[in-house]
Amino acid sequence: MSQQDDLNAVRRSLDELTRKVEELERRASRTTSQSGRAAPPDRSGIVSIPDTPYDSALWTDTDDEGLGSRDRRAP
Secondary structure, three states, X not given: OOHHHHHHHHHHHHHHHXXXXXXXXXXXXXXXXXXXXXXXXXXXXXXXXXXXXXXXXXXXXXXXXXXXXXXXXXX
């Protein structure tokens, strides 16, 4: 591809992105105008991760990432 073709592809992508952002903004403004306030975010897909340490028994047969196996030397 020539540089001009690359620039044209980038322009098309930016135009498409601009259209999508404008569409999302219109939808968001319709949602807030219909309900009088912003709709609460959908939190059904959020998973809570506790701050407590994990059970060390979970890691007995694992390798230390980047360090090799526990019983062997690193390469």
